[in-house]
Amino acid sequence: MRxxxxxxxxxxxxxxxxxxxxxxxxxTQPSTTAGASADSGAATASVxxxxxxxxxxxxxxxxxxxxxxxxxxxAVLTQSAVGxxxxxxxxDSTFSTKTYSKTGVASGASGQTSLTIDKIPAGTSYFWHARxxxxxxxxxxxxxxxxxxxxxxxxxxxxxxxxxxxxxxGSRPTFTVTxxxxxxxxxxxTYKFEVAASSAFSPVLLSGTANEGVSQTSFTPSTDLPxxxxxxxxxxxxxxxxxxxxxxxxxxxxxxxxxxxxxxVVYLNSPDVSGWPQTAVLSLVEQDGGGDGPVCMSYxxxxxxxxxxxxxxxxxxxxxxxxxxxxxxxxxxxYGGAGEWIYRGAxxxxxxxxxxxxxxxxxxxxxxxxxxxKVGELVGFMVSSxxxxxxxxxxxxxxxxxxxxxxxxxxxxSASIGRxx
Amino acid sequence: xxxxxASVSAQTATATEDRGYVxxxxxxxxxxxxxxxxxxxxxxxxxxxxxxxxxxxxxGNVATDELSAAAQSIAGALxxxxxxxxxxxxxxxATFFAGGVRYRFQVASVLKPYVSGGAGIASVSKDVxxxxxxxxxxxxxxxxxxxxxxxxxxxxxxxxxxxGGVVWPAWRQMIIDIHYMYSHISADTPISVNRAGVGIxxxx
Numbered sequence: 001m002r003x004x005x006x007x008x009x010x011x012x013x014x015x016x017x018x019x020x021x022x023x024x025x026x027x028t029q030p031s032t033t034a035g036a037s038a039d040s041g042a043a044t045a046s047v048x049x050x051x052x053x054x055x056x057x058x059x060x061x062x063x064x065x066x067x068x069x070x071x072x073x074x075a076v077l078t079q080s081a082v083g084x085x086x087x088x089x090x091x092d093s094t095f096s097t098k099t100y101s102k103t104g105v106a107s108g109a110s111g112q113t114s115l116t117i118d119k120i121p122a123g124t125s126y127f128w129h130a131r132x133x134x135x136x137x138x139x140x141x142x143x144x145x146x147x148x149x150x151x152x153x154x155x156x157x158x159x160x161x162x163x164x165x166x167x168x169x170g171s172r173p174t175f176t177v178t179x180x181x182x183x184x185x186x187x188x189x190t191y192k193f194e195v196a197a198s199s200a201f202s203p204v205l206l207s208g209t210a211n212e213g214v215s216q217t218s219f220t221p222s223t224d225l226p227x228x229x230x231x232x233x234x235x236x237x238x239x240x241x242x243x244x245x246x247x248x249x250x251x252x253x254x255x256x257x258x259x260x261x262x263x264x265v266v267y268l269n270s271p272d273v274s275g276w277p278q279t280a281v282l283s284l285v286e287q288d289g290g291g292d293g294p295v296c297m298s299y300x301x302x303x304x305x306x307x308x309x310x311x312x313x314x315x316x317x318x319x320x321x322x323x324x325x326x327x328x329x330x331x332x333x334x335y336g337g338a339g340e341w342i343y344r345g346a347x348x349x350x351x352x353x354x355x356x357x358x359x360x361x362x363x364x365x366x367x368x369x370x371x372x373x374k375v376g377e378l379v380g381f382m383v384s385s386x387x388x389x390x391x392x393x394x395x396x397x398x399x400x401x402x403x404x405x406x407x408x409x410x411x412x413x414s415a416s417i418g419r420x421x
Numbered sequence: 422x423x424x425x426x427a428s429v430s431a432q433t434a435t436a437t438e439d440r441g442y443v444x445x446x447x448x449x450x451x452x453x454x455x456x457x458x459x460x461x462x463x464x465x466x467x468x469x470x471x472x473x474x475x476x477x478x479x480x481g482n483v484a485t486d487e488l489s490a491a492a493q494s495i496a497g498a499l500x501x502x503x504x505x506x507x508x509x510x511x512x513x514x515a516t517f518f519a520g521g522v523r524y525r526f527q528v529a530s531v532l533k534p535y536v537s538g539g540a541g542i543a544s545v546s547k548d549v550x551x552x553x554x555x556x557x558x559x560x561x562x563x564x565x566x567x568x569x570x571x572x573x574x575x576x577x578x579x580x581x582x583x584x585g586g587v588v589w590p591a592w593r594q595m596i597i598d599i600h601y602m603y604s605h606i607s608a609d610t611p612i613s614v615n616r617a618g619v620g621i622x623x624x625x
Contacts, residue, residue: 043609044569046491048498076498078491078571137569 045081045135049142050074052130053112060148063122064243068149071114072130072142074107081135083107087115089128093144099126103133122152153184155246158191158235161216163254170401171224171259172278177217180237180246187241188212193219195233197226199251205231212237222278227259258404260327260334260380268337268364269389270325273399276384280304280400285381286349289373290411293354295340296347297324297383304385305395306344319343321395323387324350326358327380327402330367336380337364338388355409362388373407375414380404441465444598444622446478451615453489456481458616464523472523474537477516480614483545484513487610491571492549502565505553515606515614517543517580531589538583543606546575570609578608584616594623 050072055061061068070087077083084107089100100117107113113130120126127144158180163169175193182189188211195206205226210219225231232251238244262274284298306319323338339362340350352361359371373379384399386392408414441464448458460478467473492511499507521539528534549572551558562568570576586600598620606612 043571046495046566046569046572048495048566049502049564051502073501076494076566078494078569079487135569135571137567139567140564143564 042136043079044137045077045079047078047081047083047132047134047137047139048076049140050085050113050130050132052128052142052145055128055145055147057145058147060150062150062243063152066119066122066149067116068120068147069114069116070128070130071112074111074113075132075139077132077134077137077139079135081137083132083134083139085113085115085130085132087117087128087130088141089117089120089126090144091124091126093127093146095127095129095144107132107134120149122149124149150242151184153186153239153242153244154182155186155189155237155239155244156181157247157249158217158237160233160235160249160252163233164252166230167254168257169254170403171227171256172221172401173225173254173256174218174220175233175235177235177249179212179215179217182237182239182246185242186244187239189237189239191217191219192236192238193233194235195221195225195231196251197229197231199232201232201234201251220281224259225256227256230255258378260336260402260404262336262402265327265334265336268335268368269362270323270336270338270364270387271389271394271397273325273336273382273384273387273397276397276399278401279398280383282381282383282400282403285403285405287353287379287381287405287408288414289353289355289358289375289407289409290414291354292351293357294349294351295324295353295358295381296349297381298348299383299400302398304398307386307393307395309343310391320386320392322383322385324353325380325382325384325387325399325402326353326368327382327404328368328371328373329378330371334380335364335368335371336382337362337368338384339364341386341388341392342383355407355412375407375409375412377407378404379407439466439624441472442596442622442624444596444620446476446598446618446620448478448602448616448618450480450483451617452483452613453486454482454484456483458618460517462620462622470525470527472525473520474523474539475518475520476539476541477518480515480517480616482512483515483606483612483614484511485610485612488513488547488549488572492551495566495568495572496551499551499553499558499562499565503553506555507558508552508555510548510550510552512548513545513612514548515543515545515612517541517604517606519580519582521582525588533588533590534585535588536583536585537602538581540579540581542577543580543604543608543612544575544577545606545608545612547571547573549573576608578606580604580606590624594625596620596622596624598622 054071085105086103125148129141131141132139159178161176234249234251236248237246279302282299286296304321306321309318320341320343322342324340327336382402410416443463446460450458458480462476464472464474496507496509519539519541523537525535582604584602589597591597601617604614
């Protein structure tokens, strides 16, 4: 009897051990990954959904800002499992067609994992989601999050119009380009003009930006460029709103003409105008030292105010608003002074500025008073608001640029075509 | 009278002519958590000092630290992923069947001490529930988490057990068995269970 009981006990023990060690998982959730099945001997981890961080839901990303970086807050994995991540991008919220997909993205440090995806077509709305995988379990995908890639915009190179091909210019030339062609929903364009002494544009001497004009865009610098220098300029058109720039143009060259440093001028019977703002543009000086000595200046009139004329006359309201200026280099020093008065309603041509009369004419004093310019001698011309010292009071203290050109006198052999230039 | 009963019992036990026993068991189970356990056990005498036994039982909760920590971790994540208040419950009942041997010390006392050891199968079932705003969230949490087998599923695993106790022949064939048993269940996450309790049965 006892032997029978022992045999029965031994058989029961074998059956117990042999039938042990089975398991079944809950039918509700887990999906286990290959290689870490429920029968592998270790429990699988639980994996939460990663929390989308960036781009924000509904974000619109400029095409130029591609590639897009997707960022999630790391999922929580139990059992100290380390997760990898899958990111998917699709044009539909069910992700039936994937525009981009990447698996096995290593978990990032500091609690976030990011993935910079390939560039995807512009002007399209997308959805993205991510999930974690680790500890033998694949977690759920995060909710589909929409974002949009903005439209593709292209901007071509603007064409340089002037100055080009070593054109001679003043110290503040106006740079002009033909507007750049473009495609796509481009925003307002601005043009960046750069001037440099070398084609490498390093360093840039001067840089300025102008809003796009109707068919051409121009820019005039507010500071003088170095005189008698070959310079390079180029332009870049930019759509700042969309962050798109066209290619920078090839450089063009121009040469600045001789210019007078107004800070070194000795002013005669006139104030130092080197600090006066340049609000008028003197574009043409026509002069002849022969005959009655006309000097005609073409300039933009910025509306300088009249200064009452204190010397009497038939009109008690008569006033003058500007002076012509002359600059002469005498014994190595530049001298300058305000000459003829200019009043509205009259021509901008003034007589009496002949070769033998220009010096004494306006009471400059020595050495201008005895100055007799020679044909071909470089003389500077300028207009300003009322400037000459004396009872006519100054007004706004503004001026034009200075044009330096050779003295002409048809009575002494200068060409007679035109009055001057 | 008590003295007389004890004398009779002692004479009977000393004779070791019992062929076996059957008893019902009620225990307190403690380890990571405290719960109740109940079951039954039967044994057959193969030698005066040796019995073989078979037992089955049910322990209300053998949840491990790891199971609780995993549930807490998931609940924390759920709090970040949605706006509701998250709570959770953790329970892991175990049902076992085991067989083994009991060695009875041959002593003159009325109380008969013994040690025993055996092996068997334990079936454990992880029962972790999450609640959002007090409502069972079993149907909604799949969008937030895929639960692994660390917090779900049933598992049958080898269980070894050993311990000891004393048997008191209380009255006629009736015996009272006061004992302590340690069990180790070789589950994915190993489980240790301590049981201390009393069995009431008969010998034959």
